[in-house]
Amino acid sequence: MKxxxxxxxxxxxxxxxxxxxxxRLLWSKLRGKQILGLQFYRQKPLLNFIVGFYCPSANLVIECDGxxxxxxxxxxxxxxxxxxxxELGLIVLRFDNGQVLNEIDAVVEMIFDVIHVQLESPSCET
Known part of the structure; x- marks a missing residue:
């Protein structure tokens, strides 16, 4: 645990x-292990921060930025x-709110691609 x-x-x-x-829109695409069967958490405390979305299996943080x-x-x-x-070995993906609201399919595809690469990496803890 981080x-x-x-x-x-x-x-x-x-x-x-x-x-x-x-x-809410992004969470509807991440929840329930919809991407490669991986668990995401929302509004997760890490260090002294609260990250928007966190996937520990892929060492990935996703932020929706206003x-x-x-x-x-x-x-x-x-x-x-x-x-x-x-420094914790996490990759941070940032999307602005407009991207998420107007291009959700492209956002999900980018997340999928990053996770796929992360899972193939020998440094990723699964």
Whole structure:
């Protein structure tokens, strides 16, 4: 199990109950082991962060980014976060909300492709 801040458990529960429209749509495609039979978790605490979606079998984090992520501060915070998650051996995929809402099939295909490569990699823990 990857390390996480236990103080984030309630916050992650609140986020699961208040997902954005883009997060709900993406979750409808990830839940129930629809992609290669793999389990995804939503609003999962990892380190001192809460990631949008997490697939431990593929060492993959998926984020749906709203407009706040495209400010100078938001981009820097995401860079720091992605670097910290990368140090745990995780790959972070980021999609903006518009991509998810308007191009969901392409988003799911990209996720599938990344997972497929990850599962073939000898460094991936399955």
């Amino acid at each position: 390390p996480y801040n236990k103080n984030l458990k309630q916050v992650s529960r609140d986020l699961r109950n208040n997902m954005t429209e883009a997060e 407009s706040q992520h495209y400010t100078i501060d938001g981009l820097e915070a995401d860079r720091v976060r992605d670097e910290a998650l990368g």
